Amino acid sequence: MSEQLKSDFTQRIIALQERVNSIHGDFADGRDADWAEQACERENDEVLNALESEAKIEIQQLSNAITRIEDGSYGICAECGDDIAIGRLKVQPSATKCIQCAE
Structure with missing residues (x-):
């Protein structure tokens, strides 16, 4: 299972x-010569910056999850040491804390 998770996370990192x-x-x-078009492009740039930032954060989180898989700590709460529920890991694969400690 851990090899499958690593593969899934790696594929997601590649896509990101x-x-x-x-x-x-x-x-x-580059930019369009038209001023109105440039204003629209600047708005698009803000969206692209946000998407890029989110992608980079997810890449880092998934890379950290791969490291935890390799060292055997994946799925174990970093705070209390209990297992992180499978349902939580399915929703947030990079979770480092169980639901109780994350609150």
């Missing part, structure tokens, strides 16, 4: 990195 690369490509395209 492709998204980040695509966002960088959008930024590299």
